[in-house]
Every structure is written in structure tokens, then in C-alpha cells.
Amino acid sequence: GFGGFETSPAGRADGAYSTISVEGPHTALSIANAEALTLEGFRTRGGSRGLSKSGAGALTVTNCVFEKVSSSSGEALGVVVKGTGVVRFANVRFSEFYQTDTASQRNGAALFLNGPSRVYLDDCLFVSNGVPFSTGSGSNQAYAMRGSALYSSGTPLTARNCRFVGNRGQTLDVGGEGGGVVRLDGACGGSAFSNCFFVANENIHGYSNYSDYPTDKGAGVLTLILGAAGRTVDVVNCTFAYNLIEGREATAGLNVRSG
Numbered sequence: 001g002f003g004g005f006e007t008s009p010a011g012r013a014d015g016a017y018s019t020i021s022v023e024g025p026h027t028a029l030s031i032a033n034a035e036a037l038t039l040e041g042f043r044t045r046g047g048s049r050g051l052s053k054s055g056a057g058a059l060t061v062t063n064c065v066f067e068k069v070s071s072s073s074g075e076a077l078g079v080v081v082k083g084t085g086v087v088r089f090a091n092v093r094f095s096e097f098y099q100t101d102t103a104s105q106r107n108g109a110a111l112f113l114n115g116p117s118r119v120y121l122d123d124c125l126f127v128s129n130g131v132p133f134s135t136g137s138g139s140n141q142a143y144a145m146r147g148s149a150l151y152s153s154g155t156p157l158t159a160r161n162c163r164f165v166g167n168r169g170q171t172l173d174v175g176g177e178g179g180g181v182v183r184l185d186g187a188c189g190g191s192a193f194s195n196c197f198f199v200a201n202e203n204i205h206g207y208s209n210y211s212d213y214p215t216d217k218g219a220g221v222l223t224l225i226l227g228a229a230g231r232t233v234d235v236v237n238c239t240f241a242y243n244l245i246e247g248r249e250a251t252a253g254l255n256v257r258s259g
Helices: none
Strands: 018-022 027-032 037-040 042-046 049-054 059-070 079-081 086-098 105-107 111-113 118-122 125-127 144-146 150-153 157-160 163-165 168-170 182-185 191-194 197-199 202-204 222-225 233-236 239-241 254-258
Touching: 018 027, 027 037, 027 042, 042 049, 049 059, 144 168
Parallel strands: 018 042, 027 049, 037 059, 042 059, 049 079, 059 086, 079 111, 086 118, 086 125, 105 144, 111 150, 118 157, 125 163, 150 182, 157 191, 163 197, 168 202, 182 222, 191 233, 197 239, 222 254
Antiparallel strands: none
């Protein structure tokens, strides 16, 4: 993203990125940091994953774009955050992370969280992630999609001024536990969403071997499965609009299963 004549990082043109374009089943950026680290001004595209973070150090990611990965097995196609420490994303776009594998589980197509003490999301955009729009109802493609935009396993998060737009997931898998656009599982109590937009997202009926439509298990653009009754999540000044669910006894908006 630099012209080569700058005397400091601030001299780079506004909106310029250093692009990492990946071919083959590789991760664009893999970080195992013990100390605090900041990533700024990167764009990653292609490969099997945009960013993987482990280690005990804090991480700040600002003014970055992670985009355009299709298929692979396991956790997110976009960004996987593990280890410990506080992690912050500010002005980051996650887009076009599509799961097309017919036989693997995907937890969080764009962002997967498991381990940090807290994750902060400020002014981030999650757009067009999850299941491709060419995938029809009853398809086995991405049959175990949990969190087509974001999945947190026991990591509390604070999301401020974020937009979740045009993400698409499957509402059923072989265990009946698929679905959700933003999904918080386990010890995520104390999470908060403020001034966020959840607009034009969709969950379709997946896995053709099941003739019945899902009930509440796989529903919701924001799905909370917090376990203990005392765990709470704040949702303040947020907008839920034009979200769709294909299911029975299911909701397209907010689904609180436990907590």
C-alpha cells in the first residue's frame, strides 16, 4: 500500500492496502503473538483462511479487509481468533466467505472466537458471508453452518456500530443445531451490541435427509445459547430489518434459547 517514498506510516495514501492474495489451501496471515501486536492496512483474499491468531498477546486489527474464501473444513474461513488477551477489530470488513463443502461443519464463516478474555468490534462490516446465494433450500452444502457471519464459543464480545448485512446460513444440520447469523454459545455473558444493524440476512432450510423443518434450535439472526440463566447480553439501539427464516416455530430476528 506504500508508494516507496514515505518517511512514516502516516504518509501512505488514505484507503490504500497492502494486499496478500493467496492461492491454494493456505492461511494469508498466521500469528502466534506473545506480545501486543497491531495489524493495519492489510487486505487478504483467497486461500483457505484470511487470518489465524493464537498466543497470549493482545491483538488490534484496524482498517483491514478480509475477503473471498470458499470452502474448507473446521472453523471460520475468514478470521479465527484463539489464545488469550484482548482482541480489537476496528473498521474491518469481512466479506464473501462462502462454505461450499458438503461434508464438514463450519463455525463462523467470517469470524470465529474462542479463548480471548474479550473481543471488541467497532465499525465493522460483515457482508455476504455463509452459504452462497446459488445454494437452494434442502441442499447439503454447508449443512452444519453455525453462525454464517460470526460464532463465539465462550468468548464475550462488545460490538459497536457494526453492520451485519446479506449473510446467509443453513438452519439445520445432522444434530439439529445449525443456523444463526451471529451466534453466541456458552460463557458469553456480558456481551453487548450497541448501535448495530442486522439487515437483509437469511437462514434457509438445509440438509435434504431431514424432511422436517427446524424449530427454534437453528433460528435467529442473533442467536444466544448462553447456558446458565444468569448470563446476560445487552442489545441497545440496534436495528433488525428484512431478515428471513425458513422454518417452523422459528424466528428471523432475536432467538434466546438459554441465558
